[in-house]
Amino acid sequence: MKDYITVIGGGLAGTEAAYQIAKNKIKVKLYEMKPNKYTPAHTNKNLAEIVCSNSFKSNLHTNACGLLKEELRSLDSLLIKIADETAVPAGQALAVDRELFSKKVTEEIEKNPYIEIINKEVGDEISLEDLSKDGIVIIATGPLTSEKLSKEIINLTGENNLAFYDAAAPIVTKDSINFDIAFLGNRYEQEKQKEESIEAWKERLKQQEASYINLPMNQEEYEAFVKELISAEVVTLHDFEKREIFEGCMPIEIMAKRGIDTLRYGPLKPVGFDDPRYGKRPYAVVQLRQDDCNGTIYNIVGFQTNLKFGEQKRVFSLIPGLENAEFVKYGVMHRNTYINSTKLLDETYNFKENKNIYFAGQITGVEGYVESISSGLVSAINAVKMYEAIKKETTEEKIVFSKKRETMEEKVVFSEYTMIGALAKYISTPNDKFQPMNANFGILPELGEKIKDKKLKYQKLADRAEEYLKGEK
Ligand SMILES: Cc1cc2nc3c(=O)[nH]c(=O)nc-3n(C[C@H](O)[C@H](O)[C@H](O)COP(=O)(O)OP(=O)(O)OC[C@H]3O[C@@H](n4cnc5c(N)ncnc54)[C@H](O)[C@@H]3O)c2cc1C
Secondary structure, three states: OOOEEEEEOOOHHHHHHHHHHHOOOOEEEEEOOOOOOOOOOOOOOOOOOOOOOOEEEEOOOOOHHHHHHHHHHHOOOHHHHHHHHOEEOOOOEEEEOHHHHHHHHHHHHHHOOOEEEEOOOEOOOEOHHHHHOOOEEEEOOOOOOOHHHHHHHHHHHOHHHEEEEEEEOOEEEHHHOOOOOOEEOOOOOOOOOOOOOHHHHHHHHHHOOOOEEEEEEOHHHHHHHHHHHHHOOEOOOOHHHOOOOOHHHOOHHHHHHOOOOOHHHOOOOOOOOOEOOOOEOOOEEEEEEEOOOOOOEEEEOOOOOOEOHHHHHHHHOOOOOOOOOOEEEOOEEEEEEEEOHHHHEOOOOEEOOOOOEEEOHHHHOEOOHHHHHHHHHHHHHHHHHHHHHHHHHHHOOOOOOOOOOOOOOOOOOOOOOOHHHHHHHHHHOOOOOOOOEOOOHHHOOOOOOOOOOHHHHHHHHHHHHHHHHHOOO
16 A cells, blocks of 8 residues: 555645645645646646636635634634735735735645655556556646546546536525515416316416416516626637537526527426416416426526626626525636546545545636635545545555445545535435535525524524534534
């Protein structure tokens, strides 16, 4: 067995992971392809490069990313500590001096006696297969993982389990949908049958097991919505993010520009539904599909978009029933390499098929700087446990190092009531429509009580998370 743990990728997840491992006096070999080779978004030779916005989002306890940062602080995250030290004024948000942040992380990693940095591209100068033979590896190569390593990852996980593009629709909380307008029902099953009385139909609807929430629109509402949609502001994509638009995955605003009725014959098709308020087919219907196993968050079907986030809130809130919608995630369409973690990983970011391998960072389908740091920390804590368990057993000559270990004592699974644990659970729970996810209150299990005041609700969810993390619950 190798007497060190390998971490591939010296970004946000990889450096956090390396630090967490080294803290346990275990040697780390950290492979980073820079400065020999750069992804299309990286330009700086330092580790933990911040490729875009310098914001780590809100610091508030009542903000999901704020809560995640609090949890990471309490677990001694190196990167959040350095982010705090290199903060620039940004109100309630934690924004960093990006150059100083990366420089400080690099210095900390370089001076750590347990960490050796190796500037090589894995998949080219050395293979993942070699690294994971008789040794533990954490793959943290990010949303722009190099092509050669991507090929090796496909060999490992299977062709259909690595995505290179993220085309995600916005997600809203179920609680924030107006059910005076919205109705539950599946296409054709929900429709009133000719021979059915209104009463019998309504009774049938109550009994029906519906997968979708439907938002009916009349002609005036539909046309007003389309008008705003086609004139809304879109984000400017980097050259490497542009790609051909496929019919099945077209931004909703582009589809709407093809003609006033295009959406009514596409994702907003009203066929197979009757509005329970009037017993008649609506002019158009927006459908929402359950997004998590708790049934607390729903994605808007077919609404993948390049609209700016503020514009998504403004325009999509025009849809009747979404006027007060709480968006826990906005739609995006960008280059993003990520594995189908819902099938491949457990809540410790461990690859189920080969227990030597962990994944961390954006490649696991967590989204964002802080979320990537969080997964780096969880995977590393568990890689250490795995390393120690194997070492102990090997020393005692009980078992030979095995790729397919089924059990490990002391696996560290964070409670799903904490933001760290909820993220890990979200990405490792079966979901055939998996899309990357950021920290948000919608992925935490609901409170036992219904609280209308959003701030109070978040306060309670955050307090509960804190208690669970401290082990007080
Ligand atoms: C253009 C763009 C803009 C973004 N903007 C934001 C934003 O504003 N806010 C936000 O929260 N998130 C943003 N993200 C997401 C962001 O990338 C992640 O949140 C975060 O950087 C992911 O951390 P990571 O450690 O998984 O990957 P990274 O930080 O990207 O680190 C991966 C590292 O692996 C290295 N690497 C890749 N392949 C290999 C290989 N084969 N061998 C060795 N090393 C390799 C890379 O050089 C890199 O240093 C953006 C992403 C992109 C692509």
